[in-house]
Amino acid sequence: MSPEWIGILSLVVLFGAIFVGFPIAFTLIAVALVFGLIGLGELTMHLMTLQFFSVMKETTLASVPFFLFMGYLLEQSGLMERLFRGVQLLLAPLRGSLYLAVLITATIFAAATGIVGSSVTLLGVMAAPAMKRSKYDVRLSAGTIAAGGTLGILIPPSVMLIVMGPVVGVPTTDLFAAAVVPGLLLSGLYIAYTLMRSYLNPSLGPALPLDERRPLGYVLKELIFGIAPIVLVIMATLGVILAGIATPTDAGAVGAFAVFVLTLIYRRMTWEKLKKAVFSTLEVSCMILLLVAASNFFGAVFSRLGSATLIAESLLTLNFSPTIMLLLILAIIFVLGWPLEWVPIVLIVVPILMPLVQKLGIDLVWFCTLVAVCLQTAWLSPPVALSAYFLKGVVPDWELKDIYAGMMQFMVLQIIGLLLILYVPQIALWLPALLRE
Amino acid sequence: MESTNKIPPRWLLATIRTCDAVSLWSGKLVAWLIFPMVLSLVYEVVARYIFDAPTTWAYDMTYILYGSFFMLGSAYTLLKKGHIRTDTYYAAWSVQRQGLVDAVCYVVFYFPGMLAFVYVCWGFFVRSFEQGERVVSSPWMPVIYPLKGALFMAIVLLIVQGFSELLKSIWAARHGKWL
Numbered sequence: 205m206s207p208e209w210i211g212i213l214s215l216v217v218l219f220g221a222i223f224v225g226f227p228i229a230f231t232l233i234a235v236a237l238v239f240g241l242i243g244l245g246e247l248t249m250h251l252m253t254l255q256f257f258s259v260m261k262e263t264t265l266a267s268v269p270f271f272l273f274m275g276y277l278l279e280q281s282g283l284m285e286r287l288f289r290g291v292q293l294l295l296a297p298l299r300g301s302l303y304l305a306v307l308i309t310a311t312i313f314a315a316a317t318g319i320v321g322s323s324v325t326l327l328g329v330m331a332a333p334a335m336k337r338s339k340y341d342v343r344l345s346a347g348t349i350a351a352g353g354t355l356g357i358l359i360p361p362s363v364m365l366i367v368m369g370p371v372v373g374v375p376t377t378d379l380f381a382a383a384v385v386p387g388l389l390l391s392g393l394y395i396a397y398t399l400m401r402s403y404l405n406p407s408l409g410p411a412l413p414l415d416e417r418r419p420l421g422y423v424l425k426e427l428i429f430g431i432a433p434i435v436l437v438i439m440a441t442l443g444v445i446l447a448g449i450a451t452p453t454d455a456g457a458v459g460a461f462a463v464f465v466l467t468l469i470y471r472r473m474t475w476e477k478l479k480k481a482v483f484s485t486l487e488v489s490c491m492i493l494l495l496v497a498a499s500n501f502f503g504a505v506f507s508r509l510g511s512a513t514l515i516a517e518s519l520l521t522l523n524f525s526p527t528i529m530l531l532l533i534l535a536i537i538f539v540l541g542w543p544l545e546w547v548p549i550v551l552i553v554v555p556i557l558m559p560l561v562q563k564l565g566i567d568l569v570w571f572c573t574l575v576a577v578c579l580q581t582a583w584l585s586p587p588v589a590l591s592a593y594f595l596k597g598v599v600p601d602w603e604l605k606d607i608y609a610g611m612m613q614f615m616v617l618q619i620i621g622l623l624l625i626l627y628v629p630q631i632a633l634w635l636p637a638l639l640r641e
Numbered sequence: 642m643e644s645t646n647k648i649p650p651r652w653l654l655a656t657i658r659t660c661d662a663v664s665l666w667s668g669k670l671v672a673w674l675i676f677p678m679v680l681s682l683v684y685e686v687v688a689r690y691i692f693d694a695p696t697t698w699a700y701d702m703t704y705i706l707y708g709s710f711f712m713l714g715s716a717y718t719l720l721k722k723g724h725i726r727t728d729t730y731y732a733a734w735s736v737q738r739q740g741l742v743d744a745v746c747y748v749v750f751y752f753p754g755m756l757a758f759v760y761v762c763w764g765f766f767v768r769s770f771e772q773g774e775r776v777v778s779s780p781w782m783p784v785i786y787p788l789k790g791a792l793f794m795a796i797v798l799l800i801v802q803g804f805s806e807l808l809k810s811i812w813a814a815r816h817g818k819w820l
Binding site: 259489 | 683750753
């Protein structure tokens, strides 16, 4: 058997094992080791230590724990809840104001956190009770929270983009810059949709009852003293990265430190909450980074076997136009996003498709943005939609079928957003080009 | 089911609890490395941008801490069932079946991989230690064997925790209950 086919066989075994349900990192190590020894010999053993060690020395990836820590500190401290309350009070007389408050909070929180889980949970805990009290439509409410929560994985500092950078060979800062406008575009689509529907049918999102409102002076004071500092820290952290002043790692560390100091100043941090933030940071960092190391090892073996090139060349003989091919690639990623999480897709599937993408001459930053939006959409696609489970977990009296029905509406918006980015690449490429000048 | 209520022998529980405790405490210790990681970079940023006097050590310090952080914490994450798996099918299975599949996978995938890893890693560490290998690309030129030692230790911890998980899955396969 030629090395290329050994590689293809290793993929088949790998995906078989992944679907059986064993933790993916360890499956990757074993499969890479066995097929590497068959195809490459003893070199494989050294590839293993060298690949793990190189991930341990990769300073860009060191930003992953920092941004996770920043997100968990904000989550534990309850400062996001304060932000939500403030925005909600400001907008109270408006129809559909809670949708707007959820989406604004979600967008700001997304600029501080890099993952989905905590945003959906957090938004569910703070917004769902208010939405129920104010007789908001269950489906639209659930959809808004779930969709808003997924913005965390797209809007920088997205952990997905930090991990994708080295995989594709593009600076993380470029990917961050490229995701800003698409993230805001989607957030804008959600806002437009929910407000339009509440305007046309006020029973979906009535204005808040009078006892949920406060005098304007109180609201403004709350916004300036309670909320502005935290938003400022979040924006400054992102700003220095996008402006190229600091690396994501430097900015992440300083941002996490600043958020930590703020939680102390606001007296929102307790020993228990800090421990929870610290341990959650470790757990999620290890999950992501061990998988990065394991897939780097697998990738090193796989690329030396030459299978990715073989796959690329055989797909190229199909003679599809680059656009059709791109749609096909995105469809594959989208479909795989149902059963699989983004981590294995970004780390295993994307590298396999990379030679093909390069031969087609597709812009890599644009490609990464499309993949990111695709994978973000996968969080909202029933029946395997993690956001739905997170939401059901914190709002048990919302029916799963209503949550699904709500999410489907936002799926449509996602697809509109994806098509827009597909046909107008400038949505993704404008900001990186501007910042490079 | 009667077998569900079977009481596990004391030696089995003791072994599992000992392994779990090692992972739990190593994780609880390692998790706090996030603070020196954050603080050394904050110090560096302040020194560089405000006092225009960058340190020579902060970057090396960051990756040495970060590399140790996620590798040494992996056993803790295994204990907490934090390493992602595809539970499309897995979640729907009975406990017996989950245990059986896990036990087979630990024997077929996990231990061969980890044992080979610990073997090469020891050589990797010892060579570096004996040569007193330094990072030549950095002005600080730190010795690098501690980081390689951390990788070795991390794999040892993973083997310890993997052993505990294997015992748990065998018990689950036979008696339909997770210990």
